[in-house]
Amino acid sequence: MRIRATVAAVTGALALSALAVPAAQADDRRTSDGGYTFSVPTEASKGAKARSAAAAQQQGDTKVLSVVANGGKPLAVGTKSKQKFSIAITATDDSGIADASTIIWIGESLEDDEDVFYFEQNESRASCKVVKANTSTCTLSVTFDPKEMINTDAANWRIGAAVFANDGDYTVNDSAAKARVQRFSKLTVNASPEPVKKGKTLTVTGKLTRANWDTATYKGYTAQPVKLQFKKKGAKSYTTVKTVKTSSTGTLKTTVKASADGYWRYSFAGTSTTPAVSAAGDFVDVK
Incomplete structure (x- = not known):
């Protein structure tokens, strides 16, 4: 059973899925800051609310065109600091877009109190900007807390989006898009001896680690291919020498023969659970 990183009541443009409310009721749910209030359903009321929400997913011609988290890049989270990511919802309606809300979650269903785990938007209202006639991009943010995550959370998460139009129309989608959540990675390098004579052996060591959310530490990433790369002094780019x-x-x-002054580094291409990372180059002076 997962512990939910949520509170009993949250604020946004519209509730998502089982939390959705008909537009006719919207005025009654206005908060002092202009947003909308909705509550997480109790076990007793969840079934009825879910059934009514199924018919309340869409009203009018409001349409979500795209939902993008973190500019389309994976969401990499470390072990200590909370990490904030943006979510941009682009939507259209013939009356224009008034507001939006979002939620990012993992699990089988938002209606499953035991298995679902999610983070909610930080803002009570989205920042919506018109991009063309009747179409706006609404930006919000969500904050991931690594203290509430476990290693199996490194996976595809679903992004829920709700959009409210100026004329009262709305659309709600629990799974409007997906975002890859990853365990932040670190990579080090050290080439020695420094300086080294030309033609002599250079030993290059390093370590690849990634966030372990189960223990709140960084642990070594086992049996991963990592490229050893060299950039000659004055060159603009690295070339791969071998894979370790x-x-x-x-x-x-690993070891290599010293041939010229330059920078040595390790570079990791990344996996589905762990982002790509390259060590800062270690300069070696060759005599």
Whole structure:
């Protein structure tokens, strides 16, 4: 059973899924800041609310065109600091867009109190900007707290979007888009000895680690292919020299022949659960 990172009442343009309210009731649910209030359903009322919400998903011609989290990039979360990400909802309606709300979640259903886990928007109202006639992009943010996450949360999350038009029309979609949530990664490198004679052996070590949300620490990423790259002094880009696999503790070690002054680094391409990362280059002076 997951512990929900939510409170009993939250604020937004419209409730999502089982939390949706008909537009005719919207004025009664206005808050002092101009948003809308809705409550997480109790176990007793959840079934009835879910059934009524199914018919209240859409009213009028409001349409969501796109939902993008973090500019389309994966959402990488570390072990200590809370991480904020933007969610941009672009929608259209013949009367124009008034507001929007969002939620990002993982689980089978938002209606499942035991298995669903989610983070809600930070703002009570979205920042909506007109991009063309009757179409606006509404931006909100969600904050991930690594203290409330476990390693299996490194997966595709669903983004719910609700949009409210100026004429009272609205649309609600629990799963309007997806976003990849990843465990933040770190990579180090050290080339020695420094300086080194030309033609002599250079030993390049390093370590690939990633956030372990279960223990709130960084742990070595095992058996991962990592590229050893070199950039000659004065060059603009790195070239790959060889590929090295991490050990059972995430460490890296290999040897090369020193040929010219330049920078050595390790570069990891990333996986579905872990973002790509490159170490800062370590300069070696070759005598």
